[in-house]
Amino acid sequence: MFNLSAIQMVSGSDPKENLAQLKKLLAALSPASGQLVLLPENALCIANKGSYLALSEHLGDGYYQGQLSALAKHYQCYLVCGSFPIKSTIADKIFTTCLVFSPLGELISYYHKIHLFDAQVPDKTGLYKESDAFVPGQEVKLFDFDGGKDSVKVGLTICYDLRFPGLFQTLRSRGAAVLLVPAAFTQTTGQAHWLPLLQARAIENQCYIIAANQGGEHQGGRQTYGHSMIISPWGEVLKQLKYGEGSIQSSFEKSSLEKIRLAMPILAHNRFTYTNLIN
Known part of the structure; x- marks a missing residue:
């Protein structure tokens, strides 16, 4: 049995302030040794292209990492x-990247967001166009979560990826038992779609899902839905x-997951496969 947890934040544009708040939230959570703790998308900065470029670091090297x-x-x-914004080979474009650190502090995996959120939303922000700042990733990524007696594979996604079931099915086919969904889902789209999409991805892949969202009103009037x-x-x-800000936690029970998969072997029954250029 493993511990799964998510921290919900209302991040601003100042990474140092966000880091200080994260430290307080982690202290309040007081995770157990080996616990899995997911932070939301844009945990250390939620702002604009200039701010992301200024904050960006080379993968595996930098103050904030x-x-x-x-x-x-x-x-x-x-x-x-x-x-977190990670430098690419393009001068004015970066990756938005999920970073996984082990209990030893090692960067053991990372995932560059594949699906970029370019959409018109009926809220105060209006047009969201992540492709102005970010380069889409090209690789599906998992990592091994070691609970001591057992280990399981954890699949990585970010926010807008949630709307693309092929990614989640690919992660399941590669052995995922837990799927992570860090997000900055808007208030408008979150109220309409957050819960049904998360439940669908969990049910159709028979996986635990940890979803850590931004949860409130940010500088500049941007509103996120919360409901981590x-x-x-x-x-x-x-x-x-x-x-608001805070944390949640629950247990992962491997026997429960295996029972569900044995009773309804969806993976074996699936007659469709997703093939594309993603590795």
Whole structure:
């Protein structure tokens, strides 16, 4: 039995202030050794292209990645930063990248967001166009979550990826038992689609889902939906935090997951496969 947890934030544009707040939230959560802790998308900065470019670091090297590494090592937990700006080979474009730090503080996996959110939303922000700042990733990524006696594979996604079931089915086909969804889902789209999409991805893939969202009103008037949650492979909402900052946690029960998969072997029954250029 493993511990799964999510931290919900209302991040601003100042990464140092966000880091200080993250440290307070981690202290309040006080994760157990080996616990999986997911942070939301844009955990250390939610702003604009200029701010992301200024904050960006080379993968595996930089002040803020060092801070995240130190926090993982201090709490001896798996700390997953939902997204952080990572430099690309294009001068004015970066990746938005999920970073996974082990209990030893090592960067053991990363995932560049594949699906970029370019959409018109009827809210104060209006047009969201991530492709102005970011380069889409090209690789599906998982990592091994070691609980001591057992280990399971964890699949990585970010926010808008949630609307693309092929990615989640690919992660399941590669052995995922837990799927991570860090997000900055808007208030408008979140109210309409967040819960049904999360439950669908959990049910159709028979996986636990940890979804860590931004949860409130940000500088400049941007509004995010919150409702961070942990969902069982049967689609049950095990824990949920509606708005504001805080954390949730629940247990992963491998025997429960295996029972559900044995009773209804969806993976074996699936007559469709997704093939594209993604590795």
